Amino acid sequence: xxTQNIYPEQQGQNPAGYQQPMNPQPQPQPxxxxxxxxxxxxxxxxxxxxxxxxxxGFFLANVIMIVLGIYFLFSVVSSINFSIPSNSILELTLxxxxxxxxxxxxxxxxxxxxxxxxxxxxxxAIKEAEKDNKVKGISLNLTxxxxxxxxxxxxxxxxxxxKKSGKFVYAYxxxxxxxxxxxxxxxxKVYLNPQGSIDFRGMCLQTLFYKGLIDKLEIDVxxxxxxxxxxxxxxxxxxxxxxxxxxxxxxxxxxxxxxFTEAIAKSRNIxxxxxxxxxxxxxxxxxxxxxQYKLVDELNYRTEYVKALRAKSEVSESTKITMVGLDDYxxxxxxxxxxxxxxxxxxxxxxxxxxxxxxxxTVIGSTSLCREIRxxxxxxxxxxxxxxxxxxxxxxLASEVIWNEIEQAKAAGKVVVTSMGDYAASGGYxxxxxxxxxxxxxxxxxxxxxVFGMIPSFGNFLANKLGVTVDGVxxxxxxxxxxxxxxxxxxxAEFMQNSVDETYATFLSRVAKGRKMKVEDVDSIGMGRVWTxxxxxxxxxxxxxxxxxDAIELAAKKAGIDKYEVVYYPKKKSFLEMFTETPxxxxxxxxxxxxxxxxxxxxxxxxxxxxxxxxxxxxxxxEIIIE
Numbered sequence: 001x002x003t004q005n006i007y008p009e010q011q012g013q014n015p016a017g018y019q020q021p022m023n024p025q026p027q028p029q030p031x032x033x034x035x036x037x038x039x040x041x042x043x044x045x046x047x048x049x050x051x052x053x054x055x056x057g058f059f060l061a062n063v064i065m066i067v068l069g070i071y072f073l074f075s076v077v078s079s080i081n082f083s084i085p086s087n088s089i090l091e092l093t094l095x096x097x098x099x100x101x102x103x104x105x106x107x108x109x110x111x112x113x114x115x116x117x118x119x120x121x122x123x124x125a126i127k128e129a130e131k132d133n134k135v136k137g138i139s140l141n142l143t144x145x146x147x148x149x150x151x152x153x154x155x156x157x158x159x160x161x162x163k164k165s166g167k168f169v170y171a172y173x174x175x176x177x178x179x180x181x182x183x184x185x186x187x188x189k190v191y192l193n194p195q196g197s198i199d200f201r202g203m204c205l206q207t208l209f210y211k212g213l214i215d216k217l218e219i220d221v222x223x224x225x226x227x228x229x230x231x232x233x234x235x236x237x238x239x240x241x242x243x244x245x246x247x248x249x250x251x252x253x254x255x256x257x258x259x260f261t262e263a264i265a266k267s268r269n270i271x272x273x274x275x276x277x278x279x280x281x282x283x284x285x286x287x288x289x290x291x292q293y294k295l296v297d298e299l300n301y302r303t304e305y306v307k308a309l310r311a312k313s314e315v316s317e318s319t320k321i322t323m324v325g326l327d328d329y330x331x332x333x334x335x336x337x338x339x340x341x342x343x344x345x346x347x348x349x350x351x352x353x354x355x356x357x358x359x360x361x362t363v364i365g366s367t368s369l370c371r372e373i374r375x376x377x378x379x380x381x382x383x384x385x386x387x388x389x390x391x392x393x394x395x396x397l398a399s400e401v402i403w404n405e406i407e408q409a410k411a412a413g414k415v416v417v418t419s420m421g422d423y424a425a426s427g428g429y430x431x432x433x434x435x436x437x438x439x440x441x442x443x444x445x446x447x448x449x450x451v452f453g454m455i456p457s458f459g460n461f462l463a464n465k466l467g468v469t470v471d472g473v474x475x476x477x478x479x480x481x482x483x484x485x486x487x488x489x490x491x492x493a494e495f496m497q498n499s500v501d502e503t504y505a506t507f508l509s510r511v512a513k514g515r516k517m518k519v520e521d522v523d524s525i526g527m528g529r530v531w532t533x534x535x536x537x538x539x540x541x542x543x544x545x546x547x548x549x550d551a552i553e554l555a556a557k558k559a560g561i562d563k564y565e566v567v568y569y570p571k572k573k574s575f576l577e578m579f580t581e582t583p584x585x586x587x588x589x590x591x592x593x594x595x596x597x598x599x600x601x602x603x604x605x606x607x608x609x610x611x612x613x614x615x616x617x618x619x620x621x622x623e624i625i626i627e
Contacts, residue, residue: 083134084332088135089138090135091139100120101118101361130162136312140169142171143174147179148422152182154547159183169188172302190296192296192299193302194287202280204253211237217461219456222493224496229528231248233454255534255535259534344564344567345386347568348369348388350390350402354393354618361570369405374409386417393428395616398427399427399430399618406434415436429447429541430507434510434514437543438541439545441533442545446530446532449528451616458485525541
């Protein structure tokens with residue numbers, strides 16, 4: 001039908017007699033044009049854009065110039081060998097966590113990184129002060145020392161050696177924690193604020209157990225392990241210690257506490273029985289009690305303590321005494337006095353948990369650590385390598401890769417000696433066992449020859465707590481195994497157990513070869529059990545007790561060299577390198593978690609760690625910090 005004849009008005013026609021329909025179609029409305037606002041002058045816009053861009057560029061340029069200026073000034077100041085005045089006293093204030101190597105001073109002040117005190121700096125300061133004629137003695141300013149027992153042991157021993165020079169060591173604090181008092185007790189005199197106190201109640205090892213939390217969240221955990229004492233996974237499937245774990249923990253605590261009390265008893269001329277009686281009865285409630293039971297020599301305020309330092313230094317009232325802190329004293333070290341020699345001993349730091357790939361200053365990466373070992377092995381001037389291990393373990397595969405790199409260094413003719421710090425357990429012992437010799441502190445935590453695998457399943461948690469479900473397809477029966485969404489079936493559990501057993505067998509063979517022991521003998525002292533360095537010496541897991549310097553001297557002796565230069569790997573990053581590199585967001589986030597969660601942080605960290613434990617693990621079951 002021709003619509004043009006039905007609605008002729010749409011064609012501009014209106015024939016006579018034609019009636020409009022009852023419901024006419026809506027007529028299109030003429031388009032309304034929006035009235036545009038007049039644009040501002042283009043030249044003005046360009047002008048302000050140029051001005052703002054110039055201001056921003058000027059601001060950024062000034063920030064960069066200020067940072068570079070500070071760096072340049074810091075570099076110039078650091079390069080100057082300051083001379084401290086006569087009648088100086090080295091004041092050691094251990095008020096930050098003690099790590100193997102110190103944080104760059106500018107990195108924590110300008111980049112917001114956490115400050116740490118380098119153990120190497122403390123030990124060297126004590127050694128330098130021993131032969132420095134301008135230093136009369138050492139003053140210990142200790143309240144709470146954040147360090148593991150082995151680090152405390154190294155500092156205390158160094159102070160004892162310092163005293164043999166005839167110079168004095170005094171200690172003062174408003175109050176002492178047990179760790180702080182352990183170090184302070186080596187002093188010639190220990191002072192305490194009259195209103196202060198000493199925490200002296202014995203040693204306790206405790207573990208948080210997360211089974212109840214995991215059950216509430218409906219998280220399933222499949223665990224396979226080899227080693228009766230391998231208790232690192234117990235918190236995820238138990239609510240308390242197993243008998244094996246309780247046995248080894250008590251032995252560990254008893255050994256460490258015994259080392260502490262024996263040293264304190266010798267320094268303070270108090271029997272260990274009396275010290276344990278004081279701890280058991282909680283007899284130290286007030287400062288006067290500490291004086292009565294001979295834990296301290298005098299109760300004085302700091303002003304009187306300073307007078308005692310002056311008297312001990314044998315200087316008149318008119319003579320100025322300078323208290324020199326660790327950071328200032330580091331500037332006085334004459335680096336040029338260490339002559340470059342044709343023969344070197346390389347100290348390679350291996351600090352932190354062990355992971356596959358690249359690491360950092362606080363994490364051992366198999367790729368990065370092997371690169372440092374290879375550098376030292378390829379240096380013709382390096383005659384010996386000292387591997388400084390401070391690690392609770394980690395990836396078994398990464399540990400095997402590092403073990404092999406040490407084998408290659410030995411094949412290249414290098415002597416390799418391991419120096420154990422606070423920890424060298426599980427994977428930490430794995431990378432140490434094939435050294436030509438192992439040196440440990442009496443309170444080093446080592447051993448833990450055992451492995452485990454842990455596969456959490458978050459399927460029920462996601463579905464029942466968050467309403468998230470998982471579905472998919474697979475080409476084969478076990479394609480979706482070990483992905484964290486369902487529990488293992490019998491075949492998969494058997495597969496994981498075989499992997500753990502094979503890794504444990506390899507671990508045993510590496511230790512047996514390195515320590516020249518029978519596999520069955522290693523197995524009898526292995527099974528995941530941890531030992532102190534003192535006990536490890538008796539069962540053949542280490543060669544001698546001592547510190548890093550002892551290990552360096554042993555390595556040089558084995559290499560047949562008497563004059564050598566000590567070089568350190570990896571090279572510490574300068575402030576400029578740290579400023580220009582990508583910020584470590586993970587560490588910043590981690591620090592924020594610790595700050596915000598407080599005592600709840602361990603539970604949070606445990607749940608997160610479950611998700612990131614991949615492959616067979618060789619980890620120790622605990623961390624020990626005595627404050």
